[in-house]
Amino acid sequence: MMLIENKKIAIVGGGMAGLTLARLLQMEGADVQVYERDFSRDVRVQGSTLDLHEGTGLEALKRAGLIDEFYKHYRPTASKLRIVDKDLHIKFDDHDHIAAVAENRPEIDRAPLRDILLNSLNKNTLVWDRHFVSMEKHGEGWILQFKKGQTAYADLVVAADGANSKIRSYLNAPNPIYSGITLVEGNIYDAHKNASKLFEFTKGGKVMAFGDEQFIGYGTKGDGSIMFVASTKAPEHIFAEPGNDVNIKQQVSKWLKDNFSGWSVVWNEFFANENVSFIPRPQYYFPLDQCWNTQSNLTMIGDAAHRMPPFAGEGANVAMQDAFELAACLTNGNFESLEIAISYFEKQMIQRGAEATQDTLENSDRMHSTTALQQMLDFFGEN
Numbered sequence: 001m002m003l004i005e006n007k008k009i010a011i012v013g014g015g016m017a018g019l020t021l022a023r024l025l026q027m028e029g030a031d032v033q034v035y036e037r038d039f040s041r042d043v044r045v046q047g048s049t050l051d052l053h054e055g056t057g058l059e060a061l062k063r064a065g066l067i068d069e070f071y072k073h074y075r076p077t078a079s080k081l082r083i084v085d086k087d088l089h090i091k092f093d094d095h096d097h098i099a100a101v102a103e104n105r106p107e108i109d110r111a112p113l114r115d116i117l118l119n120s121l122n123k124n125t126l127v128w129d130r131h132f133v134s135m136e137k138h139g140e141g142w143i144l145q146f147k148k149g150q151t152a153y154a155d156l157v158v159a160a161d162g163a164n165s166k167i168r169s170y171l172n173a174p175n176p177i178y179s180g181i182t183l184v185e186g187n188i189y190d191a192h193k194n195a196s197k198l199f200e201f202t203k204g205g206k207v208m209a210f211g212d213e214q215f216i217g218y219g220t221k222g223d224g225s226i227m228f229v230a231s232t233k234a235p236e237h238i239f240a241e242p243g244n245d246v247n248i249k250q251q252v253s254k255w256l257k258d259n260f261s262g263w264s265v266v267w268n269e270f271f272a273n274e275n276v277s278f279i280p281r282p283q284y285y286f287p288l289d290q291c292w293n294t295q296s297n298l299t300m301i302g303d304a305a306h307r308m309p310p311f312a313g314e315g316a317n318v319a320m321q322d323a324f325e326l327a328a329c330l331t332n333g334n335f336e337s338l339e340i341a342i343s344y345f346e347k348q349m350i351q352r353g354a355e356a357t358q359d360t361l362e363n364s365d366r367m368h369s370t371t372a373l374q375q376m377l378d379f380f381g382e383n
Helices: 016-027 057-063 065-074 110-121 195-204 247-257 265-271 315-331 336-365 372-382
Strands: 008-011 031-035 081-085 090-093 132-139 141-146 151-154 156-159 177-188 204-211 213-220 226-233 276-285 298-299
Touching: 008 016, 008 141, 008 151, 016 031, 016 057, 016 110, 016 315, 031 151, 057 315, 065 110, 065 372, 081 372, 090 372, 141 156, 177 247, 177 336, 195 204, 195 298, 195 315, 204 372, 213 265, 213 372, 226 265, 247 265, 247 276, 265 276, 265 298, 315 336, 336 372
Parallel strands: 008 031, 008 156, 081 204, 156 298
Antiparallel strands: 081 090, 132 141, 141 151, 177 226, 177 276, 204 213, 213 226
C-alpha cells in the first residue's frame, strides 16, 4: 500500500477494467474515484454478452471476492452455440450436447456484471456524468477537466476510457492501425416481438453465421434484447460522418443490404428493422511492438492500452487482467517507486496485449476467409 498511501487515484472510465481496478484498490484501502461519462447507472448497457476465461476475467472476480455473485447472475444457456451458413442452415448445434463447447467460459451480460462491480464499491466512488475533455499537470499530479466545466485533482491517473481513449495521447503512445474489417453493431430491444424469427432461432444461446468472406454473429441477452454484429472486408472510411441518427440508420441499413445481398432475406429482420439502432465500428488495433515512456503518475488499461477487434473474445478478459495486475503492482510492496511499479506493469501488459491481438487478428482472418465455415466447424468439432 505504501506507494499509493495518501494519494488520490483517478480512474477515467467505468467499464469492466476501471471498475475491477477500483474494487481491487479499495480492498487495499486506496483512495479511488472513478469518473464515468454515462449520465447515471440506469443508462442501458450495450455491447455483447461476455464470456469470462480462467486466469483472466474469472481470476479478476476471484481476487475481487465477487465470484459467487458472478455465478448468481451468469447465463448458462448463453454459451450454447449454433453455427450456420448464410442461409441459416444449421451446421453445428450445441443444443445437441449436454455441456456447451464453451462451458469453461461462462457468459454474463455486461449490465449485471457492471452492477456486481458497482455494488462492490464504496459509496460515491463512481462520479457519473463526467465526460473527460483534457488534463494538465499540477505539481506531482494532474488536474482533470470535464465537459460541463467540472474539474478534479489526482496524484495518479489511470486511463480506462476505452478504444477511443482521449488520455492515451498524454503517454505519446502510437496510433491505431486499421485491420481491413468493418463491422456494424446492431441492438434490438423486445426482440421476441421486434425480431421474432431470429430471436427464436437462438434458443436462448448464440448464433455464428459464415459465408462470402463475411460474418454475422448474434445472441439474446437477459433483458430480452438482441445484439448482433455483421462484419466484412471494407475500405477504412466507408461511412460518412452522420448528420443525425436517421441519416446513419439509412446509410448503414443500405450498406448492410448491399454488402450482404447474397445472404438469406431472413437477415433483413436485422438489417431493415425499424426498431434497430446501428453503430458502425471500423476495426482497429495497436501495433504489436508498441511502447511509450513510463510516467510515475499516469498509465492505462484495457482497450485504451491494447485496442483489438472482438473476434477472439479477449478484450474484456485481458482488460480485467490488466486491472488485477496493476492493482498488485501498486500495492504488493515489491517496488521502490510508482514509476518502477508502473514500468513493470506496462511491460507485462504490452506483451499480454500483443499476444491477444495476434490471436485476434489470426482469428479475424479465419472468420473472413473463403473457408471460414469449414474452419469453424473443424474448430468446434474438436472441442
